[in-house]
Amino acid sequence: MISNPSNPSTEEIEEWAYSNDDEPDQEWELFLIWKADFELYLKYASDVSCPKEEFFLNLLYYWVWRNVRHDSIENELESYERIFQLAEKINTPYVRIWSVRSKELIVNNAVYSAEQWLAGRRPYDVQP
Template identity: 30%
Template sequence: MIFKDLQHAWNPSPEEFKVWAYSNEKIPEQDWELAVNGFENIPMICTFIDDAKCKHSSFFLSSLYVFTGDIVRSRSTEDIVRLSVLVEDVAKTAKSEQLKNWLERSKHLIKHPKEYDYDYWGLGSKYVY
C-alpha cells in the first residue's frame, strides 16, 4: 500500500502521486480527484497523461476536467485567471490528444462558463469515461 492511512491519501506528496500513477493499485478513496487537484499538482498530472506508461492516465485526465469545472463554477476571478495562465503554459508542452482536448475544452469553458455541464466537468466526466 502506497499511502499509510486515509489522511495521507487525502494529502499525498508528489512522490506518492508518482508511485501511485505507475502502480496497479486502485484509487485509495472515493472522489480522490478532489484530493489531487490543486494548481501545484496540475503540471505533474499533465505529464502523467502524456506518458503512455502511466497506468492511471484516465483518472488523472478526469481530475483535470473536475479541476477546470470547479474553478469555472467558483466564479473566482483570481482562480479563473490563474487557470487561464496554467492552460496556456501546459499547451506549450502537451503531447497527447487527450491533454490537447482538455486544453481546448478548458479554454472554451473559461470563455463560456454558462455552458458548464456536470456530466462533462464533474466526477466521472463523459469526456473521459
C-alpha cells in the same frame, strides 16, 4: 503505499500513478485537487504509458469544471495559466482537447452542458 491520502507526497502520487492500485481514499480526487500539483497531473495525463493516465485527465477536467461552473470562491484557474501553456505544447491528443475545451469553457461557461463536458473527453476511444 500512501501514508496520508489527504496530503500525499509527490513521490507517493507518482508511485500510485504508475501502479495498478485502486484510489487510496474515496476523496482521492479532491485531495489531489487541494494539493494543486497540476503540472505533475498534466505530466501523468499526457503519458500514455501511465496506468492512471485517464484518471489524471479526468482530474484536470473536474478541476476546470469545478472552478468555472461551480463558482468557486477563488477562481484557481487564473493562477494556473502556466498549466494551459504547457498543455498547448503536449502532443497527446486528449490533453490538447482538454486544453482547447477548457479555454472555451473559461471564456463562456455556457458553451458546454454537463453531459457535453463529460462526453467529449476521449473522442478517439468511441468505436463506431
